Amino acid sequence: MNSLKPPTFKDVLSAYRRISPYVHRTPLYHYDTLDRLLGANVWVKHENHQVTGAFKVRGGLNLISQLNEEEKAKGVITASTGNHGQSIAYASRIFGVKAVICVPRNPNPTKILPIRLYGAEVIEHGKDFDDARMYAEKLAGEEGYRFISSGDEPHLIAGVATYTLEILQDLPETDVIIVPIGGGSGASGACIVAKTLNPEIEVIGVQAEKAPSAYLTWKERKPVKAKMETFAEGLATRAPFMLPQRILWEKLDDFILVSEEEILRSIMLYLENTHNLPEGAAAAGLAAALKIKERIKGKNVVLVMTGGNISVENLKRALAFKNKLTRKK
Numbered sequence: 001m002n003s004l005k006p007p008t009f010k011d012v013l014s015a016y017r018r019i020s021p022y023v024h025r026t027p028l029y030h031y032d033t034l035d036r037l038l039g040a041n042v043w044v045k046h047e048n049h050q051v052t053g054a055f056k057v058r059g060g061l062n063l064i065s066q067l068n069e070e071e072k073a074k075g076v077i078t079a080s081t082g083n084h085g086q087s088i089a090y091a092s093r094i095f096g097v098k099a100v101i102c103v104p105r106n107p108n109p110t111k112i113l114p115i116r117l118y119g120a121e122v123i124e125h126g127k128d129f130d131d132a133r134m135y136a137e138k139l140a141g142e143e144g145y146r147f148i149s150s151g152d153e154p155h156l157i158a159g160v161a162t163y164t165l166e167i168l169q170d171l172p173e174t175d176v177i178i179v180p181i182g183g184g185s186g187a188s189g190a191c192i193v194a195k196t197l198n199p200e201i202e203v204i205g206v207q208a209e210k211a212p213s214a215y216l217t218w219k220e221r222k223p224v225k226a227k228m229e230t231f232a233e234g235l236a237t238r239a240p241f242m243l244p245q246r247i248l249w250e251k252l253d254d255f256i257l258v259s260e261e262e263i264l265r266s267i268m269l270y271l272e273n274t275h276n277l278p279e280g281a282a283a284a285g286l287a288a289a290l291k292i293k294e295r296i297k298g299k300n301v302v303l304v305m306t307g308g309n310i311s312v313e314n315l316k317r318a319l320a321f322k323n324k325l326t327r328k329k
Contacts, residue, residue: 004152004153004154004243005154006154006157006188006192006243006246006247007154007157007158007161007189007192008192009192009193009196009197011154011158012158012161012165012189012192013165014158015155015158015159015161016162016165018061018062018065018066019058019061019062019065019159019162022051022061022091022094023050023057023058023061024049024050024051025166026045026046026049026050026163026166027045027046027049028043028044028045028046028166028167028170028171028302029043029044029046029274030043031043031044031273031274033273033274034273034274034286034303037273037290038289038290038293038296038301039293039296039297039298040176040289040293040297040298040299040300040301041298041299041300041301042289042301042302042303043167043171043174043301043302043303044274044276044302044303044304044305045166045303045305046276047163047282047304047305047306048276048277048278048279048282048305048306048307048308049308052083052086052087052090052114053083053086053307053308053309054083054086054087054234054279054282054306054307054308054309055083055160055163055186055304055306055307056084056086056087056185056307057086057087057090057091058087058159058162058163059084059087059153059155059156059157059158059159059160059185060084060087060088060090060091060092060156060159061087061090061091061094061159062155062156062159063088063091063148063153063155063156063159064076064088064091064092064094064097065091065095066155067095067097067146071146072096072097074144074145074146075097075098075100075145075146076092076097076098076100076145076146076147076148077099077102077136077139077140077143077145077146077147077148078099078100078101078102078136078147078148078149078150079101079102079103079132079133079135079136079150080101080102080103080129080132080150081103081104081107081108081111081129081233081234081236082107082110082111082112082115082233082234082309083111083233083234083306083307083309084150085103085111085112085115085120085122086111086114086115086118086309088120088148089101089114089115089118089119089120090114090118092118092120093118093119098121099118099120099121100120100121100123100136100145101115101120101121101122101123102123102124102125102133102135102136102139103115103122103123103124103125103132104124104125104126104127104129104131104132105124105125105126105127107124107233108233108309108311108314109311110309110310110311110312111233111309123135123139128228128236128238129228129236129237129238130228130238130239149241150183150185150241151183151184151185151241151243151244152241152242153185153243154243156185157185157188157189157192157243157247158189159189160185160186160189161188161189161190161192161193162189163186163189163190163304164177164189164190164192164193164194165193167302168193168194168197168198168201171300171302172197172198173300174194174198174201174301174302175200175201175202175296175300175301176201176202176203176204176296176299176300176301176302177190177194177201177202177203177204177301177302178204178205178206178288178301178302178303178304179203179204179205179206179285179304179306180205180206180207180234180235180281180282180284180285180304180306181206181207181214181215181235181248181255182207182211182214182234182235182236182237182281183214183237183241183244184205184214184240184241184244184245184247184248185241185244186304186306187203187205187244187248187252188243188244188245188247188248188251188252190203190304191203191247191248191250191251192247192251195251202253202254203251203252204252204253204254204255204256204288204292205218205248205252205254205255205256206256206257206258206284206285206287206288207235207255207256207258207284208230208232208235208236208257208258208259208260208263208284209230209257209258209259209260210227210228210229210230210259210260211226211227211228211229211230211232211235211236211237211238212226212227212257213225213226213228213237213238213239214237214240214241214244214245214248214255215255217240217242217245218245218248218255221249223239223240223242225238225239225240226238230260230263230280231260231263231280231314231317232260232263232279232280232281232283232284233279233280234279234280234281234282234306234307235280235281235284256288256291256292258287258288258291259287261321262287262290262291263280263283263284263287264280264283264317264318264321264322265287265321265325266278266283266284266285266286266287266290267280267283267310267314267315268318268319268321268322269283270282270283270286270305276305276308277308277310277315278305278306278307278308278310279306279307279309279310279311279314280314281306281307282305282306282307282308283305285303285304285305285306286303289301289303
């Protein structure tokens with residue numbers, strides 16, 4: 001995968017034209033309540049309002065639309081904890097391609113049902129994302145499917161980078177963009193766009209302390225596998241994707257880890273202050289911003305709410321955490 005060529009800003013512009021008929025231009029909203037909370041000028045990029053409820057669909061559409069005829073005829077297979085799978089399933093339905101999505105056992109049902117409704121086959125295998133990924137790679141070899149990595153795909157990165165293009169079209173004076181990182185496609189795409197248009201913009205990544213593979217790989221500049229114990233599916237990888245990492249090594253300004261409790265708190269803070277309900281990964285950006293309040297004070301900060309496909313179980317977890325904090329007071 002190290003031989004893959006990272007996408008360019010020109011690739012992002014091409015992707016934007018290619019996928020625009022099929023996606024929403026999601027809103028960038030300013031919130032006075034978040035300004036007060038963080039001491040900054042805060043906007044939220046609402047990818048939770050996207051057609052599949054998450055940013056990933058931008059990448060799936062860009063990739064599936066560019067398959068050659070042989071690949072379309074054979075079909076595609078990928079692994080996902082949910083949002084990437086929805087992306088590939090949705091794009092495959094539009095372009096008439098058979099899609100198989102491998103997911104870990106006991107997946108988030110709010111993410112898996114749409115995958116089936118989009119017409120893809122769902123296979124549950126393994127205890128986590130990496131188990132499902134390895135099984136998908138095995139099936140690709142046996143059945144001849146075109147395997148789609150959820151991170152090491154230039155077309156995916158160029159596609160998801162289009163949300164950052166929208167951010168800077170709407171708010172050219174952006175100072176800081178904070179992006180959750182699981183595989184790193186969103187953050188690497190944000191780096192490509194932001195550093196091309198204005199190198200002074202800080203792009204900051206955030207991952208869960210209980211699934212720090214991408215963080216450790218970025219910090220040590222070599223692949224690092226790590227534990228995967230977070231409830232936030234979008235951050236739940238135990239091995240890095242090296243194409244996004246190569247971009248992050250060059251362009252990412254900082255990388256922050258947040259605890260499970262900080263993510264749960266931020267889910268509820270988002271609900272209370274924006275009346276939007278993020279999934280765990282999507283709340284991580286706010287959790288990171290709270291950790292660096294002094295650093296971002298007075299700046300124009302964009303938090304990317306990457307998705308809203310939270311499970312009932314995780315919503316209950318966030319509510320229970322909120323109630324626990326209230327009782328302590």
